[in-house]
Amino acid sequence: MTAFNLEAATKLAATGGLSDVQRQAVERSGQLAIPTAAEEIWRYSRIAELDLSAYVPAVDDVAVTGGAALVSTDVAAGELAGGRDLFDELNAAFSRPVFIRVPKGTVLTEPITLEHRLTESGVATFPRLIIEAGEDSEFSVVERFSSDDDIAALTVPSVELRIAHSARVKYLSINELGKKSWMIAHQRAEADRDSSTLLATVSLGGDYARVRTDAVAVGIGADVRQIALYFADGTQMHDFRTMQKHSAPKTSSNLLFKGAVNDTARSVYTGLIRIDKNAKGTVAFQTNRNLTLSAGAWAESVPNLDIETNDVKCSHASTVGPVDADQRFYLESRGIPPEVAERLIVLGFFDEVLEQLPDTPLTEGLRAKVAAKLDKRVKQ
């Protein structure tokens, strides 16, 4: 961990220099050990395989499109809200945040996109994005993380969304990392009164890619949707931790995570719906569905509810299993070959998520990329 020191942080800092918050974060990160899978929140993860000494911190290579004057870069990192673990501290210490501030009443018809590219092995990047949605604003933000297959890098992205009264925001994070790269991501959202938020994740890449999402409905009537599509093959692992927290009355949340695992790939979904005592009249749903496409693949689904008031409508559902035999037989009985039938069924399975993604240039090719991953399998 020696490379993650004050000297490196100073070098990576924005033009204005290292902030006090960052300096403290460097210090604190130096005192924290890498977590272990014995901790509940890292259960089933591959965190034990992480060797931070294999990486040195580096500047996040990000290209921002759209948003114009609403986007500011080269700003000193501030304090992260909420609880912090080692990766939050490292992110605070070594990031050069991007701020998106959309003023009250502003509607952006074009999405703001951030393309993060990892081009060098042995580096760790700490992308950080802060989105402030002003009252009654409406816009979409899409981030994509990518690298070539031979690049063994680590990226530890963090995004914070602060959604004001009646704002309507869609955020999508796309993981198209190469086969050797790691991702440990943390997404947080705070949704105020009558706002409407979509947090979407598409995970196709990475060796190990973890996304933790904490979404809190803090204002009465706030609505937060979370959706994800993940598809791991080879020896990949996708790991999700979600929190749907309701701390105000009449709030709603709906989560739909759909994944597939093939070859000897693995996936884990662990999600919690937490409804505080005062969040009366809340509606919260959580659905996680997983397809296991080969005998060696493994998927785990762990849904949880923690409800402190009676006046709620709440449900969770989770499934793990192979492609439905009846669906397959139905298509085959029409004369569709098995591999084509399975491709149709899996793409159909993912369509429910794909059609809810914000409409952006980065989203367009995703269905074809999922199909390509399936075709690779068919040829084996």
Place this chain on the structure above:
Amino acid sequence: MSVLKIERLNASIGGKQILNGIDLTVSSGEVHAVMGPNGAGKSTLSAVIMGKPGYDVISGSVTLDGIDVLAMPTWQRAVAGLHLIMQYPTEVPGVSLQYALAEALKARNASTTDLAARLETEALAINFDPRFLDRPLNVDLSGGEKKRNETLQMAILQPKIAVLDELDSGLDIDALRDCARRVEQLTHDGLGALVITHYSRLLVELRPDVVHVLAKGRIVKTGGPELVEELERDGYAAFAPEEPAAATSARSLDPFADPFA
């Protein structure tokens, strides 16, 4: 001219023998009705012909124009010219009718040009609402719409021989007429149909050339259309006397009875 020939067919499910030596031959343009009480093996027969997983053929043969059907995987049976209309069509979320049929035609090296137009024409022919054409297969369709959908698929895929497994179940009288008439037209164009049914009401619209009574896994009687009337009058009791279910099935031969009662 095509011939589906079933000879001495014995089959089981989960180790329990259901079919006990079925002999049946269906040729192009013919309508064969297979009638029988619940548990006679009607659905097993259709599943075995199409190769549904879970069913084991113990002995016997099924050939289409001399080609061994039982040696083929399900999809190749369909490409060879067999078709199954299912009693309970499976919902396939996210897969539209048009998309599935395009793949099915591709597997037959058949043209997919004008598929959308052909679908519209077929939909109109059987009063199937064209807005259902873009829906995922069978999702959120009523019983009648599902069977119209099944009939429409068959009309597009143009099989040589089709097995209709209780096309009439879950159908209201209008849908029954629409589906039955379309099937009848297709038989005039050469389709051979093996119509499996519990009730006679389907056979009013879709007139059979030959009627077989299936009981306890074997064909116990074969005759002309007059056999339908005989069954309606006397029930299945004569063919499966010791079956307690047979006594109740006589009562439910009423063509207007609720098939789910």
